[in-house]
Amino acid sequence: xxxxxxxxxxxxxxxxxxxxxxxxxxxxxxxxxxxxxxxxxxxxxxxxxxxxxxxxxxxxxxxxxxxxxxxxxxxxxxxxxxxxxxxxxxxxxxxxxxxxxxxxxxxxxxxxxxxxxxxxxxxxxxxxxxxxxxxxxxxxxxxxxxxxxxxxxxxxxxxxxxxxxxxxxxxxxxxxxxxxxxxxxxxxxxxxxxxxxxxxxxxxx
Amino acid sequence: xxxxxxxxxxxxxxxxxxxxxxxxxxxxxxxxxxxxxxxxxxxxxxxxxxxxxxxxxxxxxxxxxxxxxxxxxxxxxxxxxxxxxxxxxxxxxxxxxxxxxxxxxxxxxxxxxxxxxxxxxxxxxxxxxxxxxxxxxxxxxxxxxxxxxxxxxxxxxxxxxxxxxxxxxxxxxxxxxxxxxxxxxxxxxxxxxxxxxxxxxxxxxxxxxxxxxxxxxxxxxxxxxxxxxxxxxxxxxxxxxxxxxxxxxxxxxxxxxxxxxxxxxxxxxxxxxxxxxxxxxxxxxxxxxxxxxxxxxxxxxxxxxxxxxxxxxxxxxxxxxxxxxxxxxxxxxxxxxxxxxxxxxxxxxxxxxxxxxxxxxxxxxxxxxxxxxxxxxxxxxxxxxxxxxxxxxxxxxxxxxxxxxxxxxxxxxxxxxxxxxxxxxxxxxxxxxxxxxxxxxxxxxxxxxxxxxxxxxxxxxxxxxxxxxxxxxxxxxxxxxxxxxxxxxxxxxxxxxxxxxxxxxxxxxxxxxxxxxxxxxxxxxxxxxxxxxxxxxxxxxxxxxxxxxxxxxxxxxxxxxxxxxxxxxxxxxxxxxxxxxxxxxxxxxxxxxxxxxxxxxxxxxxxxxxxxxxxxxxxxxxxxxxxxxxxxxxxxxxxxxxxxxxx
Ligand code: HEM
Ligand SMILES: [Cu+2]
Numbered sequence: 098x099x100x101x102x103x104x105x106x107x108x109x110x111x112x113x114x115x116x117x118x119x120x121x122x123x124x125x126x127x128x129x130x131x132x133x134x135x136x137x138x139x140x141x142x143x144x145x146x147x148x149x150x151x152x153x154x155x156x157x158x159x160x161x162x163x164x165x166x167x168x169x170x171x172x173x174x175x176x177x178x179x180x181x182x183x184x185x186x187x188x189x190x191x192x193x194x195x196x197x198x199x200x201x202x203x204x205x206x207x208x209x210x211x212x213x214x215x216x217x218x219x220x221x222x223x224x225x226x227x228x229x230x231x232x233x234x235x236x237x238x239x240x241x242x243x244x245x246x247x248x249x250x251x252x253x254x255x256x257x258x259x260x261x262x263x264x265x266x267x268x269x270x271x272x273x274x275x276x277x278x279x280x281x282x283x284x285x286x287x288x289x290x291x292x293x294x295x296x297x298x299x300x301x302x
Numbered sequence: 303x304x305x306x307x308x309x310x311x312x313x314x315x316x317x318x319x320x321x322x323x324x325x326x327x328x329x330x331x332x333x334x335x336x337x338x339x340x341x342x343x344x345x346x347x348x349x350x351x352x353x354x355x356x357x358x359x360x361x362x363x364x365x366x367x368x369x370x371x372x373x374x375x376x377x378x379x380x381x382x383x384x385x386x387x388x389x390x391x392x393x394x395x396x397x398x399x400x401x402x403x404x405x406x407x408x409x410x411x412x413x414x415x416x417x418x419x420x421x422x423x424x425x426x427x428x429x430x431x432x433x434x435x436x437x438x439x440x441x442x443x444x445x446x447x448x449x450x451x452x453x454x455x456x457x458x459x460x461x462x463x464x465x466x467x468x469x470x471x472x473x474x475x476x477x478x479x480x481x482x483x484x485x486x487x488x489x490x491x492x493x494x495x496x497x498x499x500x501x502x503x504x505x506x507x508x509x510x511x512x513x514x515x516x517x518x519x520x521x522x523x524x525x526x527x528x529x530x531x532x533x534x535x536x537x538x539x540x541x542x543x544x545x546x547x548x549x550x551x552x553x554x555x556x557x558x559x560x561x562x563x564x565x566x567x568x569x570x571x572x573x574x575x576x577x578x579x580x581x582x583x584x585x586x587x588x589x590x591x592x593x594x595x596x597x598x599x600x601x602x603x604x605x606x607x608x609x610x611x612x613x614x615x616x617x618x619x620x621x622x623x624x625x626x627x628x629x630x631x632x633x634x635x636x637x638x639x640x641x642x643x644x645x646x647x648x649x650x651x652x653x654x655x656x657x658x659x660x661x662x663x664x665x666x667x668x669x670x671x672x673x674x675x676x677x678x679x680x681x682x683x684x685x686x687x688x689x690x691x692x693x694x695x696x697x698x699x700x701x702x703x704x705x706x707x708x709x710x711x712x713x714x715x716x717x718x719x720x721x722x723x724x725x726x727x728x729x730x731x732x733x734x735x736x737x738x739x740x741x742x743x744x745x746x747x748x749x750x751x752x753x754x755x756x757x758x759x760x761x762x763x764x765x766x767x768x769x770x771x772x773x774x775x776x777x778x779x780x781x782x783x784x785x786x787x788x789x790x791x792x793x794x795x796x797x798x799x800x801x802x803x804x805x806x807x808x809x810x811x812x813x814x815x816x817x818x819x820x821x822x823x824x825x826x827x828x829x830x831x832x833x834x835x836x837x838x839x840x841x842x843x844x845x846x847x848x849x850x851x852x853x854x855x856x857x858x859x860x861x862x863x864x865x866x867x868x869x870x871x872x873x874x875x876x877x878x879x880x881x882x883x884x885x886x887x888x889x890x891x892x893x894x895x896x897x898x899x900x901x902x903x904x905x906x907x908x909x910x911x912x913x914x915x916x917x918x919x920x921x922x923x924x925x926x927x928x929x930x931x932x933x934x935x936x937x938x939x940x941x942x943x944x945x946x947x948x949x
Contacts, residue, residue, distance in 0.1 A: 117512075121435045125508045128538060132500055136542035139579070143550065143561065143572055150567030152560075227559050231567030234559035238550065252922070256929045264932070273929075 119272040126276045130283050133246075137287050140239045141294060148299075150231035157232070157299030160225055162216075166296045169212050170288065173247075176205035177285040184278045192266055199258050199274075202281070206251045213244045236295065243291060246284050253277050303908040306483070310461045315396060322459040351888040353437040354846050358444050359422030360741055363734065365448060366415035369407055370727075372455065374808055376404035381765075381801040384794050387786040397782035398465040399484070403458065405468025410492060411451045413588040413722070414499060416730040418447070420591060421506055421530050423737050427837035428524045430515025430855065432848050435508035437886045438934070443498040443505065445896025450495025453903050457487035461908075464488035467780065469577055470551065472562035472570045477555050483907050489552040490903035496544050497899075503537030506530055515836070517855035521615070524835045524859075525608060528615050529594025532622040533587050539626070540583035547576035556906060571636065578629035585721070586625040590618060592729030593660055596682050599736050600664045602831050603679040604671025607859060610663040617656030624653050634705045643702040650700035654693055661686060676831070677751045681732035684759055688724025692717060695770070710780075713773025716766045723762060731811075739830045743842045744822035750814035757807030765800025768793035834862040845946050847883045847938055883938045895924040 148157065183198035217237065220226075227237040257273045264270050311322060336342050349357060379400055383392045392400065426434055434440050457463045462482040466475040475485045510531050514523065550561040551573060560566040562573045601608040608614060630638060630646035664686065673679065695717040699708055708714055739745050777790050784790055829838040836853060837844075839861045854875075857863040864874065902917025904910075 121508050121512050124512060125435060125504050128504045128507055132504070132538040132542050135539050136545055139543050139546040139576055143546070143576070146569060146572055147561070147567065150569065152565075152567040227553075227557070229566070231560045231563075231569065234550075234553070234561050234568075238553065238559070238561075252926070253929070256926055260930065 116268065119268050122272055123276065126279060130279070133283070134287075137239075137242070137290075140235075140242060141290065144235040144239045144295065147231040147235040152230040152232075154230040154233065155220075155223070155225045157236075157295075160220055160223075161296050161299050163300060165212065165216055166292065169209055169216075170292050172205050172209045172212070173285055173288050176202050176209065177282055179205065180278050180281045184275060187266055187271060187274055190266060192261065195266070195274075196258065196261065199254060199261075203251055203254050203258070206247055206254070206281075210244060210248055210251070213240070217241070240291060240295065243284065243287055246287075250277065250280055250284060253280070303910055306908065307460050310482075311459075315393065317392075317396070318458065325459055346890075347888070350893050351890045353441045353886050353888055353892075355422045355426055355434045355437065355440055356741065356844060356846075358440055359419045361444060362415040362419035362422060362447070363741075365451065366412050366419060369411040369415070369451060371808070373404050373407040373412055374805060376400045376407070378801055378805055380404065381798040383782060384784075385798040386795065387784055387788070387791045389783055392782065394782045395465065398467075398780070399458075399463035401780060402464045402467050402470075402488075403454070406454065406464070406488065406492070407451075408722070409468065409584065409588070410495060411447075411454065413726050413730070414495075415447060415451075416727075416734075417533065417588060417591045418443075418499075418502055420526075420595065420730065420733045420737065421502070423741055424733075424837060425506060425509060425527055425530055426513070427740070427840065427844065427848060428527050428835050429510065429513060429518060430836050430849060430853050430860075431509065431513040432852075432883065433886070434505050435513060436505050438889060438892065438928070439501050439505055441889065441892035442895055443502040445892045446498030446501070446899060447495045449896040449900035449903075450491045450493075450498065452491075453494065453900055453907070454487060454491035456904075457484060457491075457907075462487075469574075469581070471577075472551060472554070472568075472573050473564050475551060475555075476563055478563070486552070486555060486907040489548045489555070490906055493545065493548045493552070494896075494899045494903055496541050496548070499537055500541045500545075503534040503541070506534045507538070510534075515852050515855050518860070521612070522855060522858045522860070524594075525597035525611070525614055525618075526591070526594035526835075528618055529590045529592075529597075532618040533590040536583045536587050536590070536622045536625060540580045540587065543576050544580035544584075547573055547580065550576075552906070556909060574633055574636070575629070578632045579626075582629040582632065583625045585718075585726075586621060588726045589721070589729075590622065592685075592726055592733070593618065595729055595733040595736065596664060596685060597660075597667075598835065599678045599682045599732050600667050601859075602736075602833055603674045603676060603682075604668045605674075605832070606667055606671045608663065609666035609669075610659070611858065613659055614663055617659045620656045621653060624649060624656075628653065628700075631700055631702075631705070634702045635709045640702075647700050647702045651697055654697060657689075657693060661690065676735075677746065677748060677755065678732045678736035678831075680752070680755050681728050681735065684755075685724065685728050685732070688720060688728065688762070692720035692724055695720065708773060710778055711773040712769045712777045712779060715779050716769035716773060719766050719769075723766075728758075736831070737837075739825040740828075740837055740840075740842050740844065744818060744824050745830060746818045746822060747814050750810055750817060754807045754810035754814060757803050757810060759807075761800045761803025761805075761807055763800070764803060765797050768797045768800075772797075829861075834859040836861050839864070847885055847943070847946075850880060850883075850943050850947050851877055880940045880943050882940060883943065884935050885938060886935050891924055891928055895921060898924055 179198050180202045183195050183202060186195040186198060220233075225233055227234050254277050257270065257277050260270050260273065311319065314322075336345065349361065352358065379392060380397065383389050383397060422434070422440070426432070462484040464470060464475075464484040464487055466480055466485060466488075470485055470488055473479055475488075510523070510527055514520075550559075553559045554561050554563060554568070560568040562568045562570045564570070597608050597614060627649040628646055630642060631650045634643050634646075664682075675683075695713070699705055699714065699717060735746060735751065772790055772793050775788070775790060775793075777784065777788070777794075784794075825842045828841040830842075831838070836855075839853065840848065853860065853864075868874065898917050898920030900917070901920060902914050905913030905915070905917055
């Protein structure tokens with residue numbers, strides 16, 4: 098903590114101050130998630146309205162590739178699980194194992210983004226670009242926004258990892274990891290909705 | 303891009319060229335003055351890098367007043383154009399740009415920063431907190447607002463203003479119909495400032511829920527804080543819809559997607575829905591804190607507790623919920639069908655009920671009170687009839703069949719100005735006058751203030767009452783001129799006179815502020831109004847750590863109770879010894895983060911993707927920098943606090 102002039106600050110004070118800070122951050126983060134959820138809700142609504150507006154271009158059933166999106170789902174769900182393990186190891190105070198699971202989570206996240214980029218490129222090469230029809234604009238934007246969130250999540254976890262190495266497990270780093278984990282689970286929930294509404298409903302018709 | 307700008311300036315009409323020159327001269331003047339008086343360092347250390355909520359509040363206030371001037375000049379230009387039939391003071395394109403920027407600026411860059419100013423200045427002090435929950439984020443919010451507003455205003459001098467109304471409906475706002483950069487400015491500047499607004503919403507919810515002084519349960523909290531809580535809840539659920547609407551419109555324009563186009567399956571109605579899912583709650587975001595301000599002012603200047611505290615709280619919360627279920631009333635005529643229209647008509651009218659409750663509570667508070675007609679009280683009193691008429695005409699509009707007659711007529715213009723000026727702006731001015739001594743340590747001159755008040759009020763009625771009639775006579779909104787045979791000339795002329803009277807009122811406020819900086823009565827007690835809530839227990843201006851010792855609260859109107867007890871000879875409990883205080887450090891990152899957003903936005907406006915990418919990378923770098931930053935605060939020692947408190 099910062100340098101103090103005059104009377105000394107007791108450890109108790111430092112601790113209380115720290116706990117209060119952490120609590121505020123966690124509540125703030127939950128509220129942020131609520132508002133991010135509204136953002137996704139609006140994108141879903143737009144997608145649902147536009148999904149049949151293909152303008153003679155490729156339709157959902159023609160595009161979506163069942164093994165590919167199943168693999169994506171599998172990877173993301175697994176990463177959520179490993180992320181949970183990382184938080185558990187943090188609670189137990191095992192920095193080494195925590196870092197291990199965090200690394201696995203980051204790698205899985207990268208794999209997910211990689212597959213998604215591959216998917217987008219494949220579609221585009223087939224002529225299914227986001228400029229082709231309203232349906233495709235909606236698809237790329239909804240799924241892409243999720244992908245962007247995942248990418249930001251990865252950057253964030255890397256940053257938290259660096260801080261964990263630097264500062265070890267203490268209230269600030271613990272809270273940051275906890276919030277990053279919360280974010281990661283949230284993205285999982287959104288993905289499950291995308292999986293259902295976009296992909297499953299798309300191929301079922 | 304440079305060519306585009308030069309080309310635009312060469313062809314622009316003389317009015318725009320003149321204002322471009324004026325803007326550049328003003329800028330040079332400011333730079334010169336800062337250099338001459340060696341104020342750069344002071345500006346940087348004390349203001350630009352500050353994370354102090356009180357200073358951030360003051361910066362919001364200053365920007366809002368400047369923007370009120372800009373929006374007001376727009377209004378006068380429009381009214382001048384409409385004063386007589388067949389005028390050609392402005393051409394049609396220029397008129398379109400002016401009503402679009404006027405509406406956008408007034409709602410997003412005047413009303414919003416004014417409420418943020420009041421929130422920042424009063425909320426932490428009223429709940430007995432040292433700061434907001436996230437001071438750094440608070441500074442980020444301010445700079446996002448600032449750079450958003452800057453980008454928007456730049457459009458006027460660099461390459462064409464938005465011209466599709468403050469709502470920017472597609473397909474009018476699509477590339478096919480509006481090819482210049484104008485709408486891009488709109489999309490990006492609103493996006494940037496909108497992100498800041500969401501952050502402010504989160505910040506104040508956490509502040510209010512987590513940082514109240516010991517003993518202050520929610521039901522002992524001042525009503526202004528309740529109203530801010532309600533408003534912030536609306537912000538975090540409404541603004542994401544705007545984010546999406548703007549993002550999709552921007553993608554259509556910049557990346558060639560087809561969300562709202564008429565080609566390739568786009569659907570413009572989706573934009574209209576998304577826009578108003580935000581747009582209607584937005585007017586409540588602006589008006590809810592005003593209800594809070596009014597409650598504070600009315601009870602302070604009637605020397606009474608607010609009447610019906612609990613019903614006030616309930617009505618605030620009810621309004622914030624109902625406000626989500628009314629958005630369709632903005633497009634009854636666009637073919638949603640009778641079932642949908644009826645639902646939204648009934649919901650719209652339902653908002654009137656809790657609002658009525660509030661008005662009656664204010665009246666009952668004043669009843670038998672010892673009323674003092676200070677400036678804040680005058681502005682609050684004038685709010686009541688104004689808002690009542692605005693509400694009544696609102697109910698007329700909420701009736702779906704009648705709206706087929708009123709839709710897009712001058713009746714609508716008169717109605718929403720009545721609620722926005724008579725409601726939001728008057729109420730926020732009341733707040734400004736009320737907290738001014740707390741912010742700056744001196745009072746504003748009452749005489750000049752009364753002149754401003756009367757010019758504004760009389761001007762208001764002279765300006766907008768004729769417009770109701772014009773609406774019935776068939777005058778539609780957004781027409782830039784009309785032939786003499788319509789018979790609209792006289793009423794329009796009267797209306798223009800009213801607008802100028804309001805302009806004079808604004809000048810009086812400016813004079814009042816300048817005069818009072820020199821001659822205003824100093825506030826030495828910290829409690830110039832004999833206030834009731836905790837902010838008045840502090841010296842004015844407030845030391846940067848707010849409370850040397852956090853007070854303990856036992857009652858509603860905590861400061862009033864403490865004063866009463868002191869009068870009855872009950873001594874306040876002996877205070878615990880002072881403890882060191884932890885405060886956040888100043889930081890230049892929020893400013894640079896705003897700047898990075900600005901660069902990204904500017905690049906996207908002109909489809910310069912390299913500039914945009916540089917800006918976006920800047921944003922990510924700032925965030926990472928912050929995340930990895932270790933030391934974010936300093937402690938103030940007991941000795942220092944003693945020194946500050948003694949002086
Ligand atoms: C000095 C007082 C004001 C005057 C004289 C004034 C006048 C006008 C005029 C003449 C129009 C254009 C009507 C048309 O041609 O369709 C207009 C539109 C508008 N005004 Fe004001 N106004 C004033 C203050 C305000 C304030 C304080 C707000 C909001 C807080 C506001 C919000 C709007 C909006 C949202 C529009 C609609 C713009 C559009 O059609 O896109 N005005 N005003
Ligand atoms: Cu509305």
